[in-house]
Amino acid sequence: MNRDDFLKNVKSGLSAAYFPDARAERPTAPPPAAFNPATLAEQFSAEVAALKGDVFRADTPAAALAKIAALMADHGATEYLAWADEHLPVPNLRAQLAGHGFTARALTIPADPPARRKTLTAASDIRVGITGALAGLADTGTLVLPGGAGKGRLVSLLPPVHIALLHITDLYPSLMHFIAAHPDAARSTANLNFISGPSRTADIEQTLTLGVHGPKFVHVILLAA
């Protein structure tokens, strides 16, 4: 059906219908209260832990780097995927991790189907993905990850381990606080992800299993201001 006829169908129904509680204007609410991000770290950490992720507080970029190296070793990984250096809050991550013997792999997916398949399959054995984050939501233990140049979606999806670097100053009390501060976050990228803990399912007899298709481990490194 063409657009005009479709919408005509819709519109002709509207006059006859009963819409309880419909207001003419879009309902809005007052903006959320002001807050201090530094006070949110504890709640954020508790919520991430409840989701079976974990949060490490790093006072300095050096401490963050040491933690990343330790996690790589813990997970038996020598290679990793990562967002571009300029989008990560630890300066020169690649050069520094190379010093520890860890190699960054690139992952740019070609448009052409056979090459696409080949590239995806070749990357599927990488164990760790390292990203930044636009924000963290304290009340739900959520990481906000935008897509875009240098911020591949697959970095936080393909490997079983996701290491996310987040500034404490980018914590928000809740989703509504984040949206009020970033009303264009969704439209400004082709893919905006809100990630709350490791991947999970309870489809079989309500038994919880982690790491279904997405990462099984989510390690958040929370950097001091």
Place this chain on the structure above:
Amino acid sequence: MPDTTFKQRIRDALHNPKVTHAVALGAHNLEAGRARAVAAFPQMDEFRDRARLIRAHTISNLDRYLAQFADNVEANGGTVFWAKDAAEAVNYVRQLAKAQGVQQVVKSKSMATEEIELNHALEADGINVTESDLGEFIIQLAEEKPSHIIAPVMHKTRYEVAETFHEKLGVPYTDDPIALNDIARAHLRKIFLSADMGISGANFAVAESGSICLVTNEGNGRFTTTAPRIHVAIVGMEKVIPTFEDLGVLLNVLARSATGQKMSVYTSIITGARRPADPDGPEEFHVVLLDNGRSRALASENAEILYCIRCGACLNHCPVFQAIGGHAYGSVYPGPIGSVISPILWGLDTAGEMPHASTLCGKCQEVCPVRIDLPRMLLNLRAAGHEAGKSPAWLNWGVRGYRMAAAHPTLYRWGMKIASLGTRLLAKNGWVKKLPPPLNGWTDYREFPAFAQKSFHEQWKERKRQ
């Protein structure tokens, strides 16, 4: 719709202890989850009120918001197809798949695609279609339909899943859910990385940016909409909402109502295909907007059903659903929401019995995140069925008889005296379990206590004399 009768399916379900056990377990877990989440979120009622206002405003201005949504999808380089019905939607996807040489489709969970039976049509064209949500993957292997709108395999025990995997995938038998999960993960990973087209639904469609929002837990939704080069989203037209802020309000109530989670693991907002310089993402983004009878709801007293955000809470809390499970209803949309939307989408002839499978206890309305008055609409549909001549003879006669008696006080009083004597004669241990025809239709499924020896009026008169 299956070719057994509703009553047969109900009886089969009630006599199948595996199903009744699995469904009761699943539903009670989700009930408990919601209760915990609501207790931990003092603003729940405030957000539910806001959510209802947003949905009411949007649905009552649906044409405007659909137009805005479509304009923005197209401004971002996406393609919008306006599907009047299931056939149009299916044919669009088939033609697209053919033109693009698609051989393997990967799907993330979408009730809209179940509604239009998309998988069968693509498979008939020789295309491999693999469901990637674990529950949907299991029912696809078992060649069944989902029994719940968010927990598709709620009706199965782990042993049945183990049998299905062993039989259909040729793996050694194991009924450990974690091992079963690993089998599914390995199998589906290959599909994610090689599929030509990913098909998803959408939990919401945001008009101001032309975005769709997917609420998932497993990561399969993200893979489906990232790895293949073509992404098609099938979106019921009622899914649209005005702004990102409105999305925030609805996300606050959706997962809490559905499973008791504060947020699902992955809430993904997709705005078009990959942009220049994006390292990954699909090359093409298509949105199929689906009417398929929803405009019939709009033009009626049941338009409120379109406020639904598909959380499944009404199913989980419904005593009838808990007793019989989703398959007995005979529709991919079971439970209270299904009993209203199915007759609207598929007609009273096909689904007219569903609104009767309710005690009208009202629990569904109590737990609905957008406070939909489901009991009102269940009654509306019962009335519509009655007016269309679908009520059984015993009900027609019974109602006629009652109406006559209720309008004639003397007749009523004598009727009550006879009923009192009659029920006390028929009763066993004070309960009437069998009435003679034509009233046996009532007692086939219900019992009631014998009438008292003296009516309230008689007792009142006696007391006044004393």
